[in-house]
Amino acid sequence: MSMATEQPTQSLPQGVYLEKDIDAGELTVNIGPQHPSTHGVLRLITTIDGEVVRDIEPVIGYLHRSKEKMAESRSLFQYQPTIDRVEYLSAFFDHYVFVTSLEQIAGLKVPKRMQYVRMITMELNRIASHLLWFGTFLLDLGATSPMFYAFRDREKIFSLFEQLTGARMMYNYYRFGGANADMPEGWLEGALDFCDDFEQRIDEYEAIVTKNPIFLDRTVGVGVVDAETLIAHGVTGPTLRGSGVALDQRKDNPYCCYDEVTFDVPVGQNGDCYDRYLVRMAEMRESLKIIRQAVRQIPGGDTADLMRRRAEGDEAANDIELQIAGQKINLLTYKAPPGEVMTTVESPRGFLGCYLITDGTPKAYRCKWRGASFSNLTVLPLLMKGRLFPDLMAIFGSIDVILPEVDR
């Protein structure tokens, strides 16, 4: 506004440009599907009036890879490597719900040591996922450097995962009743080193971002939504917790060994983008707490100790709870008993669920993925109505939607 008045307009005929009849009606703008800020391929049909968004319609399905049909055409074991791609930023959670669904149907018992490994890997994965969110969210708001910092720490987590599973993003590590292999020697030490290192890093990140006036201007009071609306729309995870509801599967229905560790569920107060940011940053600190406790409490301790005890003939070291897999099953010919269950897990984005129906054949009869992002995205039009267009990326970024999980 001030720019326009400062421009030299004396040489122009007075008032010509002001009197010109401008069509001030609504304009439909197509955003995506190929757009970096959509974190995947999402199309938003946006109706704007000036800079105010009147309506927004997300169009999804550009990343649909028929994961659910694939489950019905191959055996459960053959299907397993492909499910990393359902939500590739936190693939351990995909595996966890799938494997746990089958374990519940078949009544397979998971050794305690393995449950702790699952807990540690999932919490590390939560940090990695939140870090990517942290980087891209700030990038959406125009800050480039947090992206590089976040990726540096994310690489450290991926190096840990690479030692453990052989892959940096597509792990395929869990197995029915356990996991692929025990941890490498010294892996727990590496996880602790990461925790020590990252605790200082996250202080640095918060020092850069949390009180940054530009960041505050872009996020405080933007995208405010109350908890009842979010719950009615099926929104879960940090997005809901930012509005003050402490809904967390890890506390409410503890799976793995979450009832044996102490941690808090951070919640926001105002339900705006800033609170959702604070919740996720606090969650990373809580994850560090969980990892530290889990490393201390894991039955059997480091693999090197366990191997030494076994070599020395210590019978207690061969206990079933210290094995990698509780019950050995032949994965290639395994036929799950008929049954059905829906397992949910607290993924970095909310309730991730796998509704599995088996019918006694090696294949799944039906495998339905309940992605947290799918439900979380439905609330975007509601949040954007009447907001300014530049708030779109702040609000969309703060919901933390990952499109592969939406489209499956």
Added chain:
Amino acid sequence: MSDEPKENDKPKPSDGAEKPAKKAEAAAPPPPELGVCGKLLEGAGLKPVALPADAAGTETVQVDGGQLKQACERLRDDAQFDLLLSVSGVDNKTTLTAVYHLYSTKTKAKLVVKANGDKLPSVVSVWPGADWHEREAYDLFGIQFDGHPNLKRILMPDDWVGHPLRKDYTVDDPRLVWNER
């Protein structure tokens, strides 16, 4: 001599009569009874049918398609099931089923509601979050949700023919593009 065949005969029919009964008992566990939510629905004048609980022990109720919306309203208002996790279509080869997974953020309880039929009332007015889930079930299974504000395809392209997750929809389906060539 005459006693022996009688004795042999006697146990045989009795065995035969007992075996099917035992088999039936073994094959079909005792019919499930209505749980807390099922009784709540029954008290509201609806006719829920109890189904066996799932592998995690979650109560499962089958509701008649015509009563689905009333049942969902009762469950939301009286049993505090405020969070609809998902609507999953299932093709049972003879019928289509919509499976509603409910969760209560207050009591932390879970519930599974099933309704058979390819034409069901929409529950968008009960849980607004059902919108996309019902569109997905329509897209992939062809279940029509009456009263849905915007029932169109969501994952597949708008001009797609057929409903891909149905059991009769296979890779050699003539409607698929690569089979036309």
